[in-house]
């Protein structure tokens with residue numbers, strides 16, 4: 001005897017399967033870096049020793065930098081402001097610059113902003129000197145790999161010159 005097919009159950013199962021696949025896809029894309037080369041290699045690295053890396057990451061989390069910034073090219077679920085990514089920032093700014101920036105009462109004097117007031121880089125001048133030093137040292141340690149710079153420059157050149 002043929003079992004009677006309950007179409008509602010079939011439809012429900014299909015919907016559940018789709019929803020499940022969608023959730024898996026979303027969760028996977030959240031944890032995935034957006035830039036990688038063919039070997040799944042991130043173009044970013046840190047020169048920090050493990051102690052500095054821990055201290056810097058802890059401050060990054062507790063001071064809620066991740067509400068605005070991206071790091072390790074993974075957008076945090078907390079991020080609500082399109083502030084510049086801090087990946088490789090140490091290849092752009094040195095430790096002295098970063099220390100001055102984090103210590104400034106008005107960071108926009110050093111780096112002008114086009115953001116709305118509430119999205120601008122806040123002043124961290126009220127942190128202890130030790131904390132500002134850790135931040136400066138940690139962010140100075142975040143570097144960009146040469147192959148990524150080379151690729152970025154040649155892609156930019158192609159865009160500008162068509163060659």
Ligand code: HEC
Pocket residue numbers: 059060063064065066067068069081082083084086089092093098107108111112113114115118119120121122124135139
């Ligand atoms: C309210 C959002 C917000 C928070 C929180 C925040 N930033 Fe920023 N940050 C920005 C914006 C926006 C800029 C770009 C300059 C501007 O618009 O003021 C910036 C710029 C920077 C820069 C300079 C980037 C460059 O291109 O030179 C560094 C470094 C930086 N932030 C580090 C941090 C660190 C470290 C923390 C946490 C201690 C932090 N930021 C917290 C919004 C934020």
